[in-house]
Amino acid sequence: MIVFDLSCTAGEHRFEAWFASSDSFADQQARGLIACPICGDSAVRKAVMAPRVGAKSNQAGGAVVAAVPPGEPANAVPAEVVRRVLAEIAAKQAEMLPQSRWVGREFADAARAMHEGRAPENLIHGQASPEEAQALHDDGIAAMPLLVPVVPPDLAN
Numbered sequence: 713m714i715v716f717d718l719s720c721t722a723g724e725h726r727f728e729a730w731f732a733s734s735d736s737f738a739d740q741q742a743r744g745l746i747a748c749p750i751c752g753d754s755a756v757r758k759a760v761m762a763p764r765v766g767a768k769s770n771q772a773g774g775a776v777v778a779a780v781p782p783g784e785p786a787n788a789v790p791a792e793v794v795r796r797v798l799a800e801i802a803a804k805q806a807e808m809l810p811q812s813r814w815v816g817r818e819f820a821d822a823a824r825a826m827h828e829g830r831a832p833e834n835l836i837h838g839q840a841s842p843e844e845a846q847a848l849h850d851d852g853i854a855a856m857p858l859l860v861p862v863v864p865p866d867l868a869n
């Protein structure tokens with residue numbers, strides 16, 4: 713994950729956004745997918761680059777924008793707070809994963825089977841496409857994206 717200080721062109725609003733990589737930022741910027749949380753302007757550019765935090769990832773993740781309510785100063789959420797919260801979530805995930813079963817690409821099917829009572833309830837993690845994740849959500853099945861990317865066991869060696 714990498715955090716960029718961004719600034720919109722229309723209002724010169726400063727805000728922070730997290731990206732999987734520098735390329736991910738460039739791609740989303742080029743496609744106009746990053747919008748200023750204050751005025752919605754999608755003409756954003758990099759302000760000052762913050763140091764890289766956490767593990768390097770190739771996952772093409774979406775932008776996680778630390779939205780700041782209108783009228784608040786853009787630096788209302790200090791980067792240190794964001795980093796601390798992310799570190800806490802990463803620690804929780806590390807605690808939970810050993811009790812969780814890796815199901816790989818079968819994740820959506822396995823989650824659905826548990827939800828429908830066709831399989832015993834278990835903690836599982838695996839891979840799901842955005843469409844599969846949306847379908848699970850639409851059906852009221854709780855699935856949570858792993859904040860810290862996990863290397864699939866079959867790719868780990």
Ligand SMILES: [Zn+2]
Binds near residue numbers: 751
């Ligand atoms: Zn703006």
